Amino acid sequence: MQMHSIAFDISHTLAGGLVLISLMMLYQDRLYSLLNVFALHALVLSLSVAWQAFIQDAPHLYVTAVIALVFKAIVIPVALHRIVKQLGIHRDIESAVGIGPTMLAGMGLVALSLVLMLRVTSDADPLAREDLAFALSVVLLGLLVMVTRRNAVSQVVGFMSLENGLVLAATGAKGMPLVVEISVAFSILIAFIVIGIFLFRIRERFDSVDVSALDDFRGERR
Amino acid sequence: MSAVALQMVCVAGLLGLAALAIVLGRSKISTPVIYGATLAVSVFALAGALRSLLGGAADATTLTLPVGLPWLGAHFRLDALGSFFLIVINLGGAAASLYGLGYGHHEHAPHRVLPFFPAFLAGMNLVVLADDAFSYLLCWEFMSLASWALVMAHHREPGNARAGYVYLVMASFGTLTLLLAFGLLAGPAGGYGFAAIRAAQHTPYVATLVLILMLLGAGSKAGLVPLHVWLPLAHPAAPSHVSALMSGVMTKVAIYGFIRVMFDLLGQPSWPASVVVLFLGSITAVMGILYAMMEKDLKRLLAYSTIENIGIVFASLGLAMAFQANGLKAAAALAFTAALFHALNHSFFKSLLFFGAGAVLTATGERDMDRLGGLIHRMPFTSFVVLVGCVAISALPPFNGFVSEWLIFQAVLQSPELPQWALKIMVPAVGAMLALAAALAAACFVKTYGVTFLGRPRGTTAATAGEVDRFSLAAMFSLAALCLLAGILPGLVIDALAPVASQILGGRMPAQSGQAWLSIVPIAESRSSYNGLLVMVFITLAASLAVYFIHRLASHALRRGPAWGCGFSDATPAAQYSSVSFAQPIRRVFGTLVFHARDHVTMPPPGDLRPARLRIELHDLVWNGIYAPIASAVGFSSTRLNRLQFLTIRRYLSLVFATLVTLLLVLAIWS
Numbered sequence: 001m002q003m004h005s006i007a008f009d010i011s012h013t014l015a016g017g018l019v020l021i022s023l024m025m026l027y028q029d030r031l032y033s034l035l036n037v038f039a040l041h042a043l044v045l046s047l048s049v050a051w052q053a054f055i056q057d058a059p060h061l062y063v064t065a066v067i068a069l070v071f072k073a074i075v076i077p078v079a080l081h082r083i084v085k086q087l088g089i090h091r092d093i094e095s096a097v098g099i100g101p102t103m104l105a106g107m108g109l110v111a112l113s114l115v116l117m118l119r120v121t122s123d124a125d126p127l128a129r130e131d132l133a134f135a136l137s138v139v140l141l142g143l144l145v146m147v148t149r150r151n152a153v154s155q156v157v158g159f160m161s162l163e164n165g166l167v168l169a170a171t172g173a174k175g176m177p178l179v180v181e182i183s184v185a186f187s188i189l190i191a192f193i194v195i196g197i198f199l200f201r202i203r204e205r206f207d208s209v210d211v212s213a214l215d216d217f218r219g220e221r222r
Numbered sequence: 223m224s225a226v227a228l229q230m231v232c233v234a235g236l237l238g239l240a241a242l243a244i245v246l247g248r249s250k251i252s253t254p255v256i257y258g259a260t261l262a263v264s265v266f267a268l269a270g271a272l273r274s275l276l277g278g279a280a281d282a283t284t285l286t287l288p289v290g291l292p293w294l295g296a297h298f299r300l301d302a303l304g305s306f307f308l309i310v311i312n313l314g315g316a317a318a319s320l321y322g323l324g325y326g327h328h329e330h331a332p333h334r335v336l337p338f339f340p341a342f343l344a345g346m347n348l349v350v351l352a353d354d355a356f357s358y359l360l361c362w363e364f365m366s367l368a369s370w371a372l373v374m375a376h377h378r379e380p381g382n383a384r385a386g387y388v389y390l391v392m393a394s395f396g397t398l399t400l401l402l403a404f405g406l407l408a409g410p411a412g413g414y415g416f417a418a419i420r421a422a423q424h425t426p427y428v429a430t431l432v433l434i435l436m437l438l439g440a441g442s443k444a445g446l447v448p449l450h451v452w453l454p455l456a457h458p459a460a461p462s463h464v465s466a467l468m469s470g471v472m473t474k475v476a477i478y479g480f481i482r483v484m485f486d487l488l489g490q491p492s493w494p495a496s497v498v499v500l501f502l503g504s505i506t507a508v509m510g511i512l513y514a515m516m517e518k519d520l521k522r523l524l525a526y527s528t529i530e531n532i533g534i535v536f537a538s539l540g541l542a543m544a545f546q547a548n549g550l551k552a553a554a555a556l557a558f559t560a561a562l563f564h565a566l567n568h569s570f571f572k573s574l575l576f577f578g579a580g581a582v583l584t585a586t587g588e589r590d591m592d593r594l595g596g597l598i599h600r601m602p603f604t605s606f607v608v609l610v611g612c613v614a615i616s617a618l619p620p621f622n623g624f625v626s627e628w629l630i631f632q633a634v635l636q637s638p639e640l641p642q643w644a645l646k647i648m649v650p651a652v653g654a655m656l657a658l659a660a661a662l663a664a665a666c667f668v669k670t671y672g673v674t675f676l677g678r679p680r681g682t683t684a685a686t687a688g689e690v691d692r693f694s695l696a697a698m699f700s701l702a703a704l705c706l707l708a709g710i711l712p713g714l715v716i717d718a719l720a721p722v723a724s725q726i727l728g729g730r731m732p733a734q735s736g737q738a739w740l741s742i743v744p745i746a747e748s749r750s751s752y753n754g755l756l757v758m759v760f761i762t763l764a765a766s767l768a769v770y771f772i773h774r775l776a777s778h779a780l781r782r783g784p785a786w787g788c789g790f791s792d793a794t795p796a797a798q799y800s801s802v803s804f805a806q807p808i809r810r811v812f813g814t815l816v817f818h819a820r821d822h823v824t825m826p827p828p829g830d831l832r833p834a835r836l837r838i839e840l841h842d843l844v845w846n847g848i849y850a851p852i853a854s855a856v857g858f859s860s861t862r863l864n865r866l867q868f869l870t871i872r873r874y875l876s877l878v879f880a881t882l883v884t885l886l887l888v889l890a891i892w893s
Binding site: 096109112113115116119120140143144146147149150155 | 878879886887889890
């Protein structure tokens with residue numbers, strides 16, 4: 001019983017940490033720091049997944065944890081670092097909405113997902129409930145990052161952190177099959193590659209990865 | 223091989239022919255090969271369907287194919303009702319193929335028609351065979367799309383693109399309502415097989431919704447007013463033998479769908495439902511024929527007349543529902559049999575008339591009646607068979623139209639047995655509306671025949687027209703013979719329909735085979751009876767004797783004298799009655815109310831040599847009152863929503879985000 005309670009506390013802490021790091025992403029106005037926070041995000045995710053693997057005694061979750069660690073915490077941030085360096089945009093400040101309103105909106109979203117999830121899943125396992133609530137917060141915060149940023153690289157980061165939320169939800173709910181996890185991981189990787197290629201193409205064409213350049217090109221008023 | 227497997231083989235053959243037509247493309251031999259093979263397959267399928275209807279079709283045969291939804295499969299079933307409609311479809315298909323053997327040679331783009339013609343037939347066959355909601359909807363949509371492709375065969379002709387568009391919109395709308403109807407029938411458990419739907423209990427609430435949805439879905443395909451708008455646009459736009467199929471046969475497939483759901487799947491009908499069906503049916507009958515009366519385009523007139531006949535069939539089905547709801551099995555079987563009989567008859571004479579219109583179109587290139595006239599001299603055989611069709615559709619004895627309408631009126635006369643006062647009052651009113659429609663139909667076809675075939679030619683093309691080819695004539699003559707046969711031997715048809723009535727209603731009309739002199743007796747000898755054979759013999763004898771005595775007692779010689787020209791010495795053909803002038807009395811009586819018709823006469827002042835002009839203003843109130851507002855509302859909102867297409871990526875993301883958060887908020891507040 002005591003053991004169970006410790007297991008619960010630790011997974012709770014890790015999931016809560018994930019939400020906290022998502023909130024940290026919201027106020028990073030430099031790309032490098034955003035990427036570092038994202039790497040931290042993926043690291044905590046992999047820890048959380050590994051802990052789930054340990055307490056659920058589900059060895060295949062270790063594979064997920066390793067995938068998260070290798071790809072999301074190391075490969076993708078490093079690659080994005082290189083892209084940012086090659087594009088020479090590491091000095092850009094690019095949030096479309098101010099930090100204050102964004103943080104307020106983020107807190108509102110966390111509150112919303114907690115209220116919603118705890119109420120909807122009232123008869124579920126408490127661990128899964130809280131896990132789902134945190135996962136939904138992470139997903140919503142990832143979307144918020146995508147919405148409040150102008151720069152394509154930071155939108156990619158928002159997308160990746162959203163996907164981290166999905167993985168968190170799936171592992172907490174005991175039983176996403178390994179095939180699905182691997183395919184999700186690969187689709188994220190492919191999305192990353194495609195988006196990376198597009199970033200360079202956009203850069204070549206417009207000398208900027210600010211997506212407003214695309215809008216100007218389409219002749220839109222904003 | 224079971225009966226349903228045989229029909230599926232025929233369907234596969236038709237689909238194979240569609241593929242073959244694509245392979246053959248524009249080659250010379252494709253027209254005779256495809257139509258010939260379609261004819262053979264249709265005759266084969268017809269024979270199979272006849273055998274299963276006449277040879278004890280009480281035991282339905284089923285077939286399950288491992289396609290479609292993985293947990294459902296595709297179920298097909300052939301029962302008495304299905305056999306009857308397969309007969310209608312394949313008879314129409316065989317006649318249209320025979321006609322197409324000749325008519326197809328005049329087709330300037332056969333590669334646009336040939337692949338879709340067998341596919342369309344296959345689609346209609348499949349709808350009737352389908353035994354689960356998924357296959358039904360799939361086949362229904364296949365049928366709609368194939369016929370849409372045929373409507374668009376001559377897509378460069380003015381108006382055809384609009385016809386195709388309106389048809390596509392209405393067909394999608396109809397399929398949507400059918401989808402919802404089947405969803406309701408299947409219920410939350412999702413039993414999409416017809417057997418499961420039949421076994422389930424349906425609440426009155428569901429039954430009412432299903433009735434409304436079926437009236438919208440099947441009604442839009444069949445042409446119930448006010449859902450008929452696509453019919454007079456799309457049916458004439460297709461090549462004539464396809465028009466015959468769409469008007470004569472595809473509308474019957476819609477009726478099949480209505481019967482299958484309302485009588486078979488939903489179980490016992492309720493009497494308030496029958497009030498709705500009776501009302502819509504009678505309104506459709508009168509409106510359809512009034513529209514036809516105002517029309518001067520031959521094929522559009524025939525399409526409007528189809529709407530009238532669909533109204534008659536629906537009114538009769540409404541009667542059957544009313545009787546069935548009150549447990550009056552014999553009267554219900556009478557009304558139901560009359561409805562099926564009329565559907566069969568309509569497929570005969572409407573196909574015949576569309577073939578005739580196609581023959582006129584081939585010979586003269588005209589569909590406008592006011593440029594035709596005098597064709598009886600140039601096209602004697604076509605004129606004869608079209609006359610047969612006109613007499614049959616006007617419900618005159620001894621042809622088949624009379625028998626089915628007479629049976630419907632016999633059913634109307636059973637209305638005093640109904641316990642509900644609403645029905646007691648309404649059914650005679652419906653009978654009066656049907657009688658009005660029948661009388662107007664007669665007037666309409668007098669106009670059609672008189673203006674097109676009699677009098678003097680109003681144009682050079684009509685004056686130089688020639689008779690059409692043998693295949694077309696063979697198709698028309700065989701349909702005319704069927705009209706006569708069904709008219710003088712109605713007892714055979716009624717007895718053949720008995721298994722259908724007993725399958726659907728659990729009751730049947732009394733057997734007619736034992737009646738003396740091939741009479742038909744719908745209820746009892748003391749009430750009423752009709753003998754088509756005797757009527758024909760009498761008409762033939764009387765007419766022959768009259769002709770004999772006139773020739774015997776007057777003169778043998780053919781004399782031609784000057785026609786009285788009302789004081790004009792050199793009357794031009796344009797001075798003849800035109801279709802517009804023939805319709806004028808009826809336009810005066812009904813048109814002011816129904817079409818807001820106005821006649822404007824422009825008289826030149828004295829001394830001016832300009833001719834006086836008559837301009838007629840007609841308003842289609844259904845289009846202006848229902849469809850035009852919907853179209854403008856859709857146009858307005860899409861212009862407004864168009865801005866959504868040009869947002870920035872970030873705004874799109876914000877929209878998604880806002881929607882998600884809103885939905886979550888709703889959930890958080892609601893739960």
